[in-house]
Every structure is written in structure tokens, then in C-alpha cells.
Amino acid sequence: MMDADVIIVGGGVIGTAIAWRAALAGRTVTLIDPGTDDKASLVAAGMLGPVSESVFGEQDLLALNLHAIDRFPAFNAELEAASGQSTGLRTEGTLAVAYDSGDLAALDRLTEFRHSIGLTAERLDARACRKLEPFLAPSTRGGVLATGDLSVDNRRYLAALRTAAAAAGVRTVVGQATDVAPGLVRFRAGSGDVAAGERAELSAAHVVVAAGWGTARIEGVPDPIRKAIRPVKGQILRLRHPGSLPHIISHTVRAIVQGRDIYLVPRADGELVVGATQEERDDRDITAGAVHDLLRDAMTAVPAVSELILAEASAGRRPGTSDNGPILGPVTAAGAAASAGPIGDPRLIIAAGHFRNGILLSAVTADAVAALLTGGEPHQAWTPFNPGRLT
């Protein structure tokens, strides 16, 4: 007698989206989540753009991101309907701005590249940029408006996923998974049915590990996968408008300031998220230097940021991978190498390593895992991201 059809390890946007879709597909689902705030999903900015500096030249990842951005609005609409909650989706698009001729040349390359893959991109001169965003720095030389880019409030999005999952019958167990095997999860209970601190075990037809960078710490995940995933720390700021100030931007604004990529993501409720550092560290300390640099860079792009309230500085650990791509698919049993081909043991599935694209990829990740759980095939954009590529 199994405890559930599917057990999912990890309650971030990936695990929770999978849980919701698996339950909608008629499966009994148990989600095991540590129940802490240590989730990359909570620290993200929620910027959803298929193209960034990092995917120039990474054709497979670009194709996956394009598939993801196509899928996101319908998935999100269904989520809002199912949960009765708003995720704060914004469709104004991203305005990337430049401060010197080098930046402008980079924006020209970005524009060309977007056009070449069928995405919108409109080159704007300084005047047009400031007409669109009047609070941009006077030193803005020009920009590119990408109207297809989206953003959501990552925290509202996760909250909506939780509501929808619970409504669809997903049972959540608070606990820290310690090891997995095909059809089996062992965990230290946090609270709930099992006494806190006790070790417990659950069995299911399928176990899905969606534990972000923590996937690397779970025994029984094949070694090549554990070795491929690492935490990449990001520090991020949440600003708020004081009562007297109108919202200072309406588009996501990106800029390269002193060689660092900075983004400012506005929310309808007056929050403005500024991100993010990328540090090869696995702590969550908020450092003076990172907060300083983020504030300086944000104020360089939009000087009026100085008038905003610094509501929160937080740090998360993104699940980076050895080739920057996510890892999705069934794997062979504990201790062994990942399967070389696309076919592993469907009783143990990995869905991790989403790095900087966790929110964007969450919808298509849920679709792909739901397909695997119901005997189907993931979308072909997933093929290059099979665990078998890691040896």
C-alpha cells in the first residue's frame, strides 16, 4: 500500500506547480517541504524574459525559455482562476537602457537578436525612453523596449500555487527530505502528523525531487546530478513607495551599470524589487557591500529610487548547474550514474537546477512532469535537459 501516487520533495514554485498539475491530472499527491523561508522562489524578482545576456548563444535554453514564455500567461490565468488570487502579472514589458556607446551597441545586438528569433524589440532614443519612463536618469542615452517580457509578483505567485494545490487535494507534510530512492522518500519531520524531529518514510509510485539547490544534499539523487547543482547566492532589495510619491516606473527597467546587470521590477501595489547579485557562496548573509552596490546601481538608472523606503533586503540561493540548464527527467536508482539516455526509472524524477529562470520555467516544468507521471512525453524543448546529459 503506497502513501500516495506521487510524492514531491520541495515546496518552491517548481515543486508546488508540479503538485498542483499532478493533482489536476487525478493523482494523489503529497508535497514534502521544510516549511522555512529559505526558498529561492521567495527571493526572486519575478522578471519573466526569455532573453538575457546569459542565453545569447545558449540555443537550447533559449528555445526552452521561449516555450516557457508562450505558455506562462495561460497557465497563470488558470492559476488565478483556481486559487482566486492575483499573481500580479504585468505585461508592460522590459525597457533596457544604455549610458554610453558601448551599452548602445549591446542594445543594438539585443534588438537584432530578438528580431531574429521572432520577439519584439523597439529601439528608442533618449527622449522616447524618458517619455516612457520620466524618472530615468538624464544620462540615459537610449534603450530597447521588449513588449513581450512579463513579470509576476513571485511571492503572490507561490501563494497562489499553494492555494490551488491545496484546493486540488495536495497534502503538504512539513519535513526535510534526507534521502530518496525510486518510489521512496525519507525525511525528518518538521511538524504535523509525525512528531517533530522524528525520521519518517513515505512511499509512492513516483517520487519527484524539486528541491532547488538543496537537491544536491539529498542522498539517493544520482551523484552526477548532485555534483552538477550548486547554490548561487543572490541578494535582492524590496523597496516601497512612501505615501506621497507616485510610482516611479511602470516597466521593468534593466541597465548595465559599471559592468553589472541591474534590474528594477515594479509591482502594482507599490513594491519595487531591485536585483540582484550573483555570488558563488552558500550563505544567506545580507552584506553591506551588496546592498550598497544594488542601491547605487538602481539610483544610477532611476535617481528617484533614493526617495523610496528600503523595506527588505534578502538573500536566496539559486540552483545553478554546470551548464546553466535545468535538469528534468527520470533517473536510475540511487548511487548509480544518471541514465545515459532519455529513459530512466519513472519512480524517481528530478526537476531541479532552474538557476535564474525558476518562475519563468515553473509552468512548463509542471506540464513536463505531469506528462511523465501520466505516461506522456514532455515537450521537445525539454529533450536537451534530460538528466542523462550529465555524466
Add this chain to the structure above:
Amino acid sequence: MMDADVIIVGGGVIGTAIAWRAALAGRTVTLIDPGTDDKASLVAAGMLGPVSESVFGEQDLLALNLHAIDRFPAFNAELEAASGQSTGLRTEGTLAVAYDSGDLAALDRLTEFRHSIGLTAERLDARACRKLEPFLAPSTRGGVLATGDLSVDNRRYLAALRTAAAAAGVRTVVGQATDVAPGLVRFRAGSGDVAAGERAELSAAHVVVAAGWGTARIEGVPDPIRKAIRPVKGQILRLRHPGSLPHIISHTVRAIVQGRDIYLVPRADGELVVGATQEERDDRDITAGAVHDLLRDAMTAVPAVSELILAEASAGRRPGTSDNGPILGPVTAAGAAASAGPIGDPRLIIAAGHFRNGILLSAVTADAVAALLTGGEPHQAWTPFNPGRLT
């Protein structure tokens, strides 16, 4: 039948120090405090120096500060003994540093000035500064070491005062004073003996108003005093050393960076306080611009600050006055002008407006009010700060 010999309005360092000393003098004392964290005492850095830019030329305030710094160590020793708690007193002194010839000239004037009033001051070249504080910026041109300056951990200091006051028999009532009269206080109860939200009244032989900038909002405080006190917002940062890093400074470090006075106050427990803005505002918002400027200025003085953890950003409202001096003494009855001479009605005493020197002046303020309560005379350094000067 009176409720107490003395009722004190305000539970910051001024009110609590007075309460403790009045109880030691054999008086029954009730302290009325809102019980919130909105206290300038909690936001301060605890730097105790009798001389700063602001008192060049303010002879009366300088004399009072010199009296205060003389008195502080003995008062603090007695406090630590009575409370059994450490206040984190540090005696390494203050190192003021310079980055250009203009700064160096200012340091020469400071050195001369300190010598002229009998304080120590040692001019150091860049090499000597960095020998004393190896993490100072390479751009440091020179400095002045003021060995007589002190610092305490303002939060530990207030906690010790509370413990000592309670041990001496002071009764604390949680409530927000709304109006006072000679021998009478009305307040909205917060919790405790009186139901929360109810208005209550207490009577005593003496009422002492030590409510910081909030003194201006209490009915019955004479109008000239209410008009003289204003909130001056200060934002301040609390940094902490990560486990791996040795403490980066051992002296209080002051610098003028881009025309702004910045100070870094180290604590034995690894905290490093960076302050402070001075803003003519009465909110407590933490603003992006202020945090940025404080971090930038601190990193300019001591670049390794960038490696520290930003543990807290907080804002307080100092009680500024029209002439930058505190206000201490008895006043005439409610609604009337403050007494013109030094003798008011001893049933209503004001001890407020300590601006940036609240911690430093707390000991001598407590002495002075205790003298007034027992028929004595405050130290002569207080004479210029009688409420009668405000008309």
C-alpha cells in the same frame, strides 16, 4: 493621597536615569512609558564625545558636555554594579580622519581647540593612523586621536538603567501621556493595572516630563517649550562581523566624507554602528538614499565595511531644540509661558531636548533632576539651560 512622590513621563535614557536616581534618593517613583521601540535612545550610536563640529563656539553646551563626560564613568560604574549588567563602555577613544588638505586643516583646528579646553588630542600622520586602525582606507591623509572620548552600547545602557530602576523600586506603567499639570499626569493606558486604551490620571508631588521630541505633543507643557522642540530624524545602520572576519576597527572612527560627518562605533560583541543622517522630518522611514549614503561613506573610510553583514537599518527622532541645548528645570503652570527666571513650579519639571547628546547627558541630567526633587541645586553648568530662556 498622591500616587507617588515623583511621576516621570518617558522611558528613554533620560527618563529612566532620572527615575533610578530619584528612587535612590528615597522617593517613590512611577515611570510612564509608551512601551514601544520608538525611542531615540534605541537608535543612537552611543558615541560620547564632548566636542563635535556643532559645539565649536557653543560655549555653554561645551561646558555642559565637559561636565557630562567627567561624570559619566562613575555613574556608569555605579549603574553596572546596581544592574549587574555591562553597558559596553569603551575607552579606546575617537580617531577622526582626513582625506584632503581641507580636512587636515579642520583636524588641526580641532586639535588646537581640544588642547585649549584641556582635552587630549594627538595629531597623527597617515602611517600612524593606519598603525592604529589597519583597515582605514589607503586614502587616509592623517587624523586626530581623542583618547578622552568614550562610547557605550546605547541599548545595553538603557537595559541596565531599566534593571537598576526596577531594582531601586521604580514602578513602570505602560501608557502614552496626553497632558500634564503641576503634580498631575493624564495618559492613555497601554497595558497593566489599567485597561488598555482607557484614560487614566496619576498625581504626585513632582511630575518630570522627559519625553524627548514627544514632549512637544503633550498638553500642559508650556507653549514656548513645545515650540522649541522638534523631531530631527536620524537613520543609522547596525552591521555585524561575519564569523570569519576579525573586528575591523577598535576605535570610534569619524570622518567627513563629501561634506557629511560619518561615524563608525565598534562594540565588543562584533556590532559596528554607522551613523547618522540628520533630517528635518518626523517619520521613521528607512530610505534607499540614506542607507546608500551611509554605506558609501562608511566604505570610503573603512573599505572592509563592505564585507560586514547589514543587520539592521533603523530611524529615530532626536529631540532638537531652537538653540541646540537641552531644556531642564521647573516651569510655571499649564498654558502659561515658561518662567522667566530660574525658579518655576517644582511640581512640573522638564528634562528634554537633548538632541544628539542624550546618552552623554543622561547621567548629569539625572543628577540635576534628583537635586531639584530633593531641594538641591543642579550643577552650575545647567544654568544656561533653564526653561526660562525660551520666551
